[in-house]
Amino acid sequence: xxxxxxxxxxxxxxxxxxxxxxxxxxxxxxxxxxxxxxxxxxxxxxxxxxxxxxxxxxxxxxxxxxxxxxxxxxxxxxxxxxxxxxxxxxxxxxxxxxxxxxxxxxxxxxxxxxxxxxxxxxxxxxxxxxxxxxxxxxxxxxxxxxxxxxxxxxxxxxxxxxxxxxxxxxxxxxxxxxxxxxxxxxxxxxxxxxxxxxxxxxxxxxxxxxxxxxxxxxxxxxxxxxxxxxxxxxxxxxxxxxx
Numbered sequence: 001x002x003x004x005x006x007x008x009x010x011x012x013x014x015x016x017x018x019x020x021x022x023x024x025x026x027x028x029x030x031x032x033x034x035x036x037x038x039x040x041x042x043x044x045x046x047x048x049x050x051x052x053x054x055x056x057x058x059x060x061x062x063x064x065x066x067x068x069x070x071x072x073x074x075x076x077x078x079x080x081x082x083x084x085x086x087x088x089x090x091x092x093x094x095x096x097x098x099x100x101x102x103x104x105x106x107x108x109x110x111x112x113x114x115x116x117x118x119x120x121x122x123x124x125x126x127x128x129x130x131x132x133x134x135x136x137x138x139x140x141x142x143x144x145x146x147x148x149x150x151x152x153x154x155x156x157x158x159x160x161x162x163x164x165x166x167x168x169x170x171x172x173x174x175x176x177x178x179x180x181x182x183x184x185x186x187x188x189x190x191x192x193x194x195x196x197x198x199x200x201x202x203x204x205x206x207x208x209x210x211x212x213x214x215x216x217x218x219x220x221x222x223x224x225x226x227x228x229x230x231x232x233x234x235x236x237x238x239x240x241x242x243x
Contacts (some may be wrong), residue, residue, distance in 0.1 A: 026170050026213045029060065029131040031034025031195050033115065036127040039067065045126045046116040053108035058136040058143060058240055062174045062207070063117045064097040071098055077113045078106040082127055085238040094124075094203065097176055099147070099238050103138040108181055118199035129207060130197070133170055137241040145169050146220070149236040158223040159235040166243035169214040173222035176234045177206045186226035190220060214239065 031048040045063075053059060061082065063071050068089075076083045082100040089096050117128050136143055146161035157175065173191065177183045185208040187193055194209040214220060222237050 012242045019074050023168060023242065024135070026135050026168075027133065027210055028054050028152045028192065029127070029133040029170070029172060029194060032132050033130040034128065034195070036125065039125050043120065043122050044116055044118045045128050046114050047128050047130060048112070048114040049108055049110050050129065051134050051163065053104050053113075054134070055104055055107050055234050056134070056138060057104045058170075059102050059104055060131045060133070060172060060238070061115055061117070062097070062124065062209070062236070063100070063127070064095060064176055064205070064207070065119055065124040065126045066095050066205075067121070068094040068096065069119045069121050069124040071117050071240040072120050073118040074100050074115070076108065076154060078104075078108050080104060080106070081140065083144070085144055085147040086149040086236040088151060088234050088236060095176065095178060097174070098148070099174065099236050100185045101140070101143065101238065101240070103136065103140045103143055105139075113124065125205075127207065129209065130210045131148060131172070131173070131194070131209070133240070135243055136170060137243045145239045145241045147236075148236045149234070150230050152233045152235070154232065155229045156223065156225050157233040157235045158221065159237050160221040161219050161237055161239055163219050164214065164217040166237060166241055167216050170222045170242060171212050171214055171220045171239045173210045174236045175208040175222070175224055176227065177208070178232040182206070183231070186225040188221070188223045188225070213242070
C-alpha cells in the first residue's frame with residue numbers, strides 16, 4: 001500500500017471526511033399557464049404552456065369547476081401520468097377543486113405542449129393553473145411528502161398537514177375564494193404569494209397561490225387572512241420533497 005494512500009487514511013481518521021455541500025435553496029415555483037372558460041362551453045379545458053419544462057421538473061396543476069363537477073381526467077401532450085394530491089368540495093357554492101402533479105420524464109416546450117383537464121359535464125365555470133418547480137425528489141411516486149385540504153364557510157381559512165417525513169420540502173398552497181375576485185389575501189408566516197386569478201372569466205371566484213421552503217418536519221399550516229371573511233373558501237396544501 002502506498003505511503004500516499006496510508007497518509008490520506010490517517011488524515012481522514014484525524015480530521016474527518018470533508019463535509020457534504022449544503023443543498024441549494026429551492027426556487028419559487030413558476031407559473032407556466034392559466035386559463036378559464038364559462039359554463040356550457042365544453043367538457044375540456046386545455047392550456048398551452050408558457051415556459052419550457054425540463055426532464056425532472058415538478059409540474060403542479062390546480063383545477064376547479066363550479067356546478068358540482070369533478071375532474072375526470074388530466075393529460076398532457078407528452079403522455080405524463082399525473083397523481084392527485086388533494087380533492088376538496090365547497091359546500092353551498094358547489095365548487096370542486098383538486099391538485100395534481102407529476103415529475104416530468106419528457107421535456108415539454110413552451111408554445112407547443114399543453115395540459116388538458118376533462119370534466120363529466122360542460123356545466124360549471126372551469127379553470128386551470130399550472131406551475132413548474134425544480135429540485136424535487138423523483139420519480140412521481142416519491143415526490144409528495146404530505147397534503148391536506150379544507151373548506152371554510154366563513155372566516156379566515158386554516159389548513160394543516162400531518163408531520164412531514166423530511167425537513168427540506170417545497171410547500172405549495174392554493175386558496176379559492178368564492179365570489180372573491182378583488183379579495184385581498186395576506187399569507188401567514190414564511191408563505192410568499194405566487195399568483196392570483198379569476199375563474200370562469202367572471203367574478204365567481206378568485207384563486208390565490210403561495211409557497212415556501214420548509215426547514216423542519218413540523219406540520220405545515222396555511223392560514224391566510226382575507227379582506228372579506230364572509231365568503232366561502234377552499235384551501236389546499238401540497239408539500240413536495242426536496243431532492
